[in-house]
Amino acid sequence: MNIEIIVPGKLSSHLQNVFDFYLKKLKRFANLSVTFTKLGGDVNRESKQVILRREKDEILNKVKNRRFILIDLHGKQMDSISFSKFVENEMLSGELLFVIGGPLGIDDELRKKASLKISLSKMTFTHEFTLVILLEQLFRAFKIINNEKYHY
């Protein structure tokens, strides 16, 4: 199964270890790649709207015409079991594409184009922290699908 995650920006150093850890763990279950796109600009010099639009263009440029799942604070909440069932179903199509918004949030057009919006929590996290949470839940999903223990 191919899983791709598209997210603007780059990873801060304090998240590198946990990012690498889950990427390595997930290799056993999926062909996973993370694509970082360009940030839209400097919020001190340009409007939020302009920045979000540019980030949206960068993201859609990578999405092309594929269907994608948007990680969105206001999306559908799932528990880990439901999320694993969702991933299991998607495995049939062989491809799963996630998009995470940038530091300032999500452009409306991106929200409209998403085939599904999933919320990881009612709480707001930085976009890069969201990336790590998504990796953890994907790993957990595959452990559940494969009926393996995951306590530690």
Add this chain to the structure above:
Amino acid sequence: MNIEIIVPGKLSSHLQNVFDFYLKKLKRFANLSVTFTKLGGDVNRESKQVILRREKDEILNKVKNRRFILIDLHGKQMDSISFSKFVENEMLSGELLFVIGGPLGIDDELRKKASLKISLSKMTFTHEFTLVILLEQLFRAFKIINNEKYHY
């Protein structure tokens, strides 16, 4: 303000950097300490119930008679703004004590003794990942309370 977080086990190395990062960031806002308690045993050799009970005893031994907030999957969901308001209110008492369950979950007695149960997500995370999410949300809460930007 004093904030203490009690959690069974110890931190895995892949989470050390992000843990250190938020602990350092939070120093500016609070006197925060994390107390790791002993794990209750080996799930391959003993029942889950026995292990949870031992972990509960270790935790309550540290809690003493203080009121505490339990981080619980089935607790009350808050968004980051509500959580920051909650933290702000608690600042009046000068002390905030959180308890996170162990790898196998939470003993019922602990659930009963908690003055409040907060859920960070409908999704299940490892107890140590939960610790890092809580630190991130505490940092965000203080940024909100102090009216500071937090995009990065």
